Amino acid sequence: MNEMMKTMAASASGMAAQAARIRLGSENIANVDTPGYHRKTVSFEEAFGEGFGHGIGDAFGDDPRAVTTGPVQLDRNELDRTYDPTSPLAGKDGYVEGSNVDLLVEIADAREANRSYEANLKMFDQARQMASSLLDLIRR
Numbered sequence: 001m002n003e004m005m006k007t008m009a010a011s012a013s014g015m016a017a018q019a020a021r022i023r024l025g026s027e028n029i030a031n032v033d034t035p036g037y038h039r040k041t042v043s044f045e046e047a048f049g050e051g052f053g054h055g056i057g058d059a060f061g062d063d064p065r066a067v068t069t070g071p072v073q074l075d076r077n078e079l080d081r082t083y084d085p086t087s088p089l090a091g092k093d094g095y096v097e098g099s100n101v102d103l104l105v106e107i108a109d110a111r112e113a114n115r116s117y118e119a120n121l122k123m124f125d126q127a128r129q130m131a132s133s134l135l136d137l138i139r140r
Helices: 003-030 103-139
Strands: 040-047 066-074 081-083 095-097
Touching (some): 003 066
């Protein structure tokens, strides 16, 4: 497979990974006030060979140009605790456990993921334009 197609495939895998990261960030932001909610995180892994989950097949062989998301994990940091013995959600000690989502961190993470997605999109578009220009030259 030629280098431009490999570049497009790598960009597509990066966009898919960043889209998953943005989706999890949106879920975290939506549940910032949900009692007992643990923040969800995802890691990235190098993808080798066939079946790395983005329909690109064996575009890379042993060349680790693609990325895929690892399993979704729950943040094990302590939940925020608020003393409110009148709440129906309060435990025997009178504390209500909130979520461990930090809104500022989630917004910053979503912004970073969005910028990474846009960078991959520009790289994909640039490779597509180069391939198109090459085909136009060959046709002449």
